[in-house]
Amino acid sequence: MATTLQQLLDGLTERATEPQPSATIEDVTGGLAHLGRALTGLAHDGLTPGNSMRQRAAAELAAACTTAGRLWPPTGGPLTDLAGTAADLVGRDRDIMGRSHRWAVTVELAEVADHCARLGRRLLPQAAAPELATVRESAVAVERIAQTEPPTAIGAVMLDRLVPMPGDPLAAAQLTVLDASGALAAAIDRAQESSELTLRDFRAAVAAAEITSRSAATVTAAATGNDAGPLLVTGLAWQLAGRASTVFDDGRRTRSTDPHGVVPWALTFVGYLRAQVAFNTDIGALRDRDDLAAVAGRMQQVTSQLPVLADQLTAAVDRWSRTGQLYASARDLPPMDNMPDDRVAAVIAGRHVQARGADLDRLRQVVGRAAELSTGLADALNRATAAGPPAQRHQARLYAQATRTPDAPERLLDHAQAVHRDITTIRSPHQVAREVPPSR
Structure with missing residues (x-):
C-alpha cells in the first residue's frame, strides 16, 4: 500500500x-x-x-x-x-x-x-x-x-510524497491507484538517477498526466456543479506537452523490457485510475452517484500528485538541455540570435542536430504551463472535497498558497489562453506551431 x-x-x-x-x-x-x-x-x-x-x-x-x-x-x-x-x-x-x-x-x-x-x-x-x-x-x-x-x-x-512500500507492488494482494501512482513516481526517479529516462518514458508519463487531468476536471465539475470547460484546459496543456516532445528523438529504437519501468507503470496507473476512480466520465451520471463524495476524495488524492509528476518531467527536460541527449530537425527548433554557420547549413539541408539549452525552451515552457494549471486543478479539487481533511495536507496548503497569490488568476488565465492559441494554431501532429512567425 x-x-x-x-x-x-x-x-x-x-x-x-x-x-x-x-x-x-x-x-x-x-x-x-x-x-x-x-x-x-x-x-x-x-x-x-x-x-x-x-x-x-x-x-x-x-x-x-x-x-x-x-x-x-x-x-x-x-x-x-x-x-x-x-x-x-x-x-x-x-x-x-x-x-x-x-x-x-x-x-x-x-x-x-x-x-x-x-x-x-x-x-x-x-x-x-x-x-x-x-x-x-x-x-x-x-x-x-x-x-x-x-x-x-x-x-x-x-x-x-507518495511512495510505494518496500517489495514488489505488483505482488500486493490488492493494488490501489495510489500504489500505482507512487510506483510511477519511483520509476521516474530511478530512470532519472541512472540517466535512462527515455522520450518514450516521458511521453507515457505525460499521457498519464493528461488522462488524470481530464478525469479530475470531470469529477470536480460533478462535485461542485460548475462547468467542466475551464478545468479541461489542464488536460489540453498536457496534450500539448506530449505533442511538443514529438519534435525530438533520442535515437533509442529498442523498447525496455523492465516490468517496473516508467511505461509499464504508466499503463498500470491509468488502468487502475479508470477501474477504481474515473470509471465514469459522464458528469450527469457522476452527479447521480450516492458515493460521489468518496469518488471525489479518491480523485483528490491522485490529482494532488500531478504537480509532483510535473516537477519530475521538468527536471527531465532540464537534464536533456544540459546533456544534449536529444536530436531534432534543425528546422523544427526555435530561432536563434546570431545563428552559427553550421546550424544555418543544417536548417537549409533539413538535417537533424543535437538539441541543447535554448533548443528545449519550448518543451520546458509547455511542461511548466501544464504544471501550473495542474496546481490550480489540484486546488480546485481540494476545495471541492473540503468536507474532510485533505489526504496530502502539506500539498493542499501549497496549492492553495500558489493559487491565491495576487497574480495567480491572471497567470492561470494567461496559461489557459496560451493553450487555446496553441491548440488552434497546430500545423501538423508532429509540430506545435510557434506563437510568432520565426525569423532567421
Missing part, C-alpha cells in the same frame, strides 16, 4: 500518545534509535549553509535520540517498525531533498521524538533514564526554532 512519510509519522504519534499505552520501553527506545538515524542523515546533509542554531539543534537532537536508542536492546514492536520505515524513506529521499525539505522533515521528526520520549518517561520511574529527558529538551529546542523559522510549504511537500 503506497504511503507518505507524514502518514507514517502520524501513525507513530498516535501510538505514542495512546491513553493506555501498550508499547514497551524497548519498543520506545528502538523507535528513538531509528529517529536518530534519520535525523543524523538530515543534519549531515545540512539544514543551513553554516553552523546555525537550526543546524546545531538538529545535530543535538540526532545525538540525543541515538543515545536513548542504545539504552535497551532492540526487541521490535509497532513504534520501532514505524520509525524504522520512516527512517528508511528519509534515507531514500535524501538525494532529492534540499535544505527546506530537510528542515520540514526535521521539525516533524522532532515532534514525534518528543512524544516517544514522553511515553518512555511514563513507563519508567521518575529518576530513571535521564537520556529521555535530554531527547525532550532537544526536541523542544527544535520546535522553538520552528516557531520563528517555520518550514515552507514547498519544503513540507516532501512529507506528502
